Amino acid sequence: MATYMFLLYNGPDDFDNISPEDMQGVIERYKAWGDSLEKAGKLVGSNKLVDEEGRVMRGRGGNITITDGPFSETKELIGGYFAVNAASYEEAVELAKGCPHLDYGTLEIRAIDEDH
Amino acid sequence: MPDERSIPQLVDHLFRRESGRMVAALTRSFGTGHLQLAEEVVQDALLQALRRWPFHGVPDNPVAWLYRVARNLALDRLRRHTLIRGKEDAVRESLSLAASASRAGAPPDARLDGEITDDQLRLIFLCCHPSISRDARIALTLKTVMGLSVGEIAGAFLSKDTAISQRITRAQRLIRKRKFPFEVPPPDELPARLDAVLEVLYLAFNEGYSAFEGEQLVRVDLCAEALRLTTCLAGSPPTDRPVVHALASLMRFQMSRLPARVDSSGELVRLADQDRSLWDPAHLRAGFGHLDLAARGSEQSVYHLQAIIAAHHASATGTETTDWATVVGYFDQLLEMHPSPIVALNRAVAVAHLHGPSAGLEAIEDIRDHPAVADYYLLPATRGELLSRLDRPFQAAEAFQEALEGRCSAPVRRFLERRLAKAKERAVAISH
DSSP, rough: OOOEEEEEEEEEETTTOOHHHHHHHHHHHHHHHHHHHHHHHHHEEEOOOOOOOOOEEETTEEEEEEEEEEOOTTTTTTEEEEEESSSSHHHHHHHTTTTTGGGGSSSEEEEOOOOO | OOHHHHHOOTTTHHHHHHHHHHHHHHHHHHOGGHHHHHHHHHHHHHHHHHHHHHHOOOOSSSSHHHHHHHOOOOHHHHHHHSSSSOHHHHHHHHHHHHHHHHHOOOOTTTTTOOOOOOOHHHHHHHOOOTTOOOHHHHHHIIIIIOOOOHHHHHHHTTOOOHHHHHHHHHHHHHHHHHTTTOOOOOOTTTHHHHHHHHHHHHHHHHHTTTOOOOSSOOOOHHHHHHHHHHHHHHSSGOEEEOOHHHHHHHHHHHHHTTTHHTTTSSOOGGGOOGGGGGSSSHHHHHHHHHHHTTTTTSSOOOHHHEEEEEEEEHHSSSSGGGGGHHHHHHHHHHHSSSSSSSHHHHHHHHHHHOOOOOHHHHHHHTTTTTTGGOOHHHHOOOOOOOHTTTHHHHHHHHEEEEEEEEOHHHHHHHHHHHHHHHHHHHHHHHHO
């Protein structure tokens, strides 16, 4: 059993013009999926990252540059993650298939390297 | 399973209910000129929930969470907004009042949560102000009071998103320019102002009940929202009036038929063919209950008459046991009070039941050329039915063909196509 990171890119956003009723519906879909992972004992944890105010640090030859970002306008911004226990990538993919995020954005799965 | 109980659940329609309450509360603190700002703050608060809750889960007290975020956003906006100053205390106070209304407990009927705050009542009167054009009134009410999105409103009224947005913006501008007060109208103005509100709710309900596009025969969400607000008005002391109960009764009777109006494969079932045992007994009971309350006093409105007609249908086991003479009598009164080709068409159907299809056709002749029904599929469709019953299939086919040229939902279209095919079949049979 290994832990897999589900990295959720950009979203859910683009919801500026949906009704309160539909917003609740979207939340409930995520919640149902999260609850099902939890009940199956698969969920290790999940967190949302703050949209703005990040810092990007780059070092080269002792020089460190620090810039603000990445910004939410960036296409490849990680909005948050779920950490999930699964036996294989195949199982991880199966678990991710129910995630409503796939209707709104990209989901990337990476295994945590536990071969210390 | 204690584990499951520990996961906080979202009450049905929580967002819709709380957004309505928060917009109303903020409109009071900001002033009616800043209606749009109030809506933006609430939308932002809901969006924050939408961004965070998928990852962090639903908070233990979602309502408190929403109010806290809305309050912070509102105070933040006030700091940046030069036109509104010194309203911080008003924001805190009105939001905390609205929050305590929400804490007061879950409504007994979650589907209809029959309680609105005083601020919501004021908001309804504001959005339905008679100085705002009728179309804009409806759009503004659907968005601000009922929480529909611009896209949903455009869909219901066969309009473009931009057109609906413009309508709403113009209405908001008018409210700001004319400085409409945030109040329940004083007693001398109340009846007329209430009529404007009821008209909006009635139109919203009808729009939902007869969807003109798509697969859906009925937009239940729109009907349910209109019914919910009407029920709320009927339950609020200043607006607990016979005419409001009459409209609530009419809507309940209409809602009761929904389960029988569509068959198992999603096809339309006409009133005459409906299995009335499927009519929703809870709605029927409520319909009769409101009708009793509508009968207090001597007031007689178009809603009274329509509710009474609907009650007649609800009391009969089928079309053959319906008291059509009485129904036609009520339609005569209704026509006198509110002359409209739609009412006349409905009356013609009742006349056909009472005196036969020829009499029904004759009654339709009077309104056939009325511009208000030029595109209305139901008129030629009704003619087609009556002509079929008279075994005049050639003319019936023509009428169904004409009906198909009008605008209607997909299930209605398929229904008309089946009727057309049948008429053609019969036409071939008798010409041989």
